[in-house]
Amino acid sequence: MKTIFTFCLVAFLPSCQKKNPTAKETSNNVEYKKMSLVWQDEFDAPELDRTKWYVMNRYASKKKPHLFFRDHKDNVRVENGHLILEAHKVDMPNPQKGKAWNESLKTDKRFTQETIPLSSGRIQTANKNEVLASWKFGRIDVRAKLSSIRGTHAAIWTMGAHYYDINWPRAGEIDILEYLGRSPEVSWNVIHRGNADGIDVAANNNGTKPFPGKSLADNKFHIFSVQWNEKKIIWFCDGVETFRYDTRDADVSYNINGKHYGNPFQMPHYLILDLTIGGWGGEWKANDMPTRLVIDYVRVYQ
Numbered sequence: 481m482k483t484i485f486t487f488c489l490v491a492f493l494p495s496c497q498k499k500n501p502t503a504k505e506t507s508n509n510v511e512y513k514k515m516s517l518v519w520q521d522e523f524d525a526p527e528l529d530r531t532k533w534y535v536m537n538r539y540a541s542k543k544k545p546h547l548f549f550r551d552h553k554d555n556v557r558v559e560n561g562h563l564i565l566e567a568h569k570v571d572m573p574n575p576q577k578g579k580a581w582n583e584s585l586k587t588d589k590r591f592t593q594e595t596i597p598l599s600s601g602r603i604q605t606a607n608k609n610e611v612l613a614s615w616k617f618g619r620i621d622v623r624a625k626l627s628s629i630r631g632t633h634a635a636i637w638t639m640g641a642h643y644y645d646i647n648w649p650r651a652g653e654i655d656i657l658e659y660l661g662r663s664p665e666v667s668w669n670v671i672h673r674g675n676a677d678g679i680d681v682a683a684n685n686n687g688t689k690p691f692p693g694k695s696l697a698d699n700k701f702h703i704f705s706v707q708w709n710e711k712k713i714i715w716f717c718d719g720v721e722t723f724r725y726d727t728r729d730a731d732v733s734y735n736i737n738g739k740h741y742g743n744p745f746q747m748p749h750y751l752i753l754d755l756t757i758g759g760w761g762g763e764w765k766a767n768d769m770p771t772r773l774v775i776d777y778v779r780v781y782q
Contacts, residue, residue: 519613519780523563528556528603532612536602536754539576544759545589548572549602554770556601563775565601565755567632569766572596598769602754606641614641614748615780619707620656622753623776628697631764632661633756634773636704638749646736649681650674652744654713657704661771662762663687664695667704669715669723673730673744681730685715685723701776710746751778 521532528535535556540547547567549555557564573595580591605613615638622636635658640651649672658668670684696702696717705716708727715723727745734741755773757764 516782517779518782519615521563521778522561523558523775523777524561525558528558528563533603533605534607534612536604539590540600540602540754540756541759542588542590544756545593546596547598547600547757548575548596549754550599552599555599556603561776563603563753564772565603565753565775566770566772567598567600567755567757569597569769570599572599597766598757600755600757602752604639604750604752606639606643606750608644611641611748611750614750616746616748617709619705619781620751621703621705621777621779621781622656623701623703624657625699625701625774625776626659626664626697627661627755627771627773628664628695629764629768629771630661631757631761631768632659632771632773633759633761634659635752635754635756637752638706639752640744641748641750642741642744645739646741647678648672648674650678650734650736650741650744652730652747652749654706654708654745654749655684656706656715657717658760659696660761661697664697665689665692667696667715667717667722671713671725671730671745674732676732676734678734683725683729688722690717690720690722701774708745713745753778 521529535551536549537551538549539545540549554568555566574593576591577594578591580586580588585591624636626634636656638654643651653672655670658670666687667690668684668687670682672680672682675681702718707714712727713725714721727743730743730745732742753775
């Protein structure tokens with residue numbers, strides 16, 4: 481696998497204004513004054529910068545056979561300085577019908593149904609062949625506007641850059657935000673990791689409400705952040721801490737194909753942004769489509 485950029489990062493605090501920030505402008509704490517911006521996308525170009533992002537063209541997941549991530553301007557585009565990930569009712573012909581990649585999946589609905597009712601968007605900084613950018617430790621800030629439509633499931637998350645070698649959950653997953661339209665006050669923060677046998681071990685914040693009584697789908701942008709070092713991961717919504725996790729709890733040791741792997745949170749991760757409908761997001765209605773996740777910027781600090 482080719483890796484283009486990998487950074488080792490430390491923590492930083494978010495900016496509430498859309499401009500190229502300096503450490504002095506964005507920090508309220510002397511501890512962070514020496515930090516600087518090392519990677520960003522302000523989505524100010526006419527089109528998505530594909531030197532930074534891959535656009536997925538595949539099923540969302542086994543649990544959501546009704547949804548296809550599509551590399552199409554309806555689903556993924558840059559508009560007025562923002563990234564738009566938009567779900568649509570499409571009833572599109574199933575491009576993967578009859579194309580199951582192993583025998584056990586031949587009866588899976590994803591590969592048998594004639595049409596797919598919904599399409600949406602997902603972008604990420606890596607694919608099977610190439611990692612465009614990944615980070616070990618640091619702070620990632622994503623400024624986003626969320627949908628109030630029931631059934632929506634917006635996600636801002638990272639996956640261990642070794643995912644394509646060791647798969648999930650061993651690669652590790654940090655969910656900076658999982659947002660469900662059916663509970664708009666809640667910012668879900670979750671981690672997944674594998675034990676020595678590769679079984680998923682998860683931890684989460686039990687659905688914290690950063691601002692009790694106030695919806696996060698208020699037609700305003702909010703900054704969702706994760707601050708990560710060798711000992712802990714801390715999550716924030718608009719600077720309010722919503723969860724923390726001791727990464728030492730994920731210590732593990734195993735070998736795959738003669739190569740040793742350990743704690744997935746001591747390894748680089750790449751970033752994923754997506755919008756899905758249904759599943760954990762809950763019941764959805766076709767008449768509520770289209771709906772969108774709007775991203776103002778992504779910034780990574782060192």
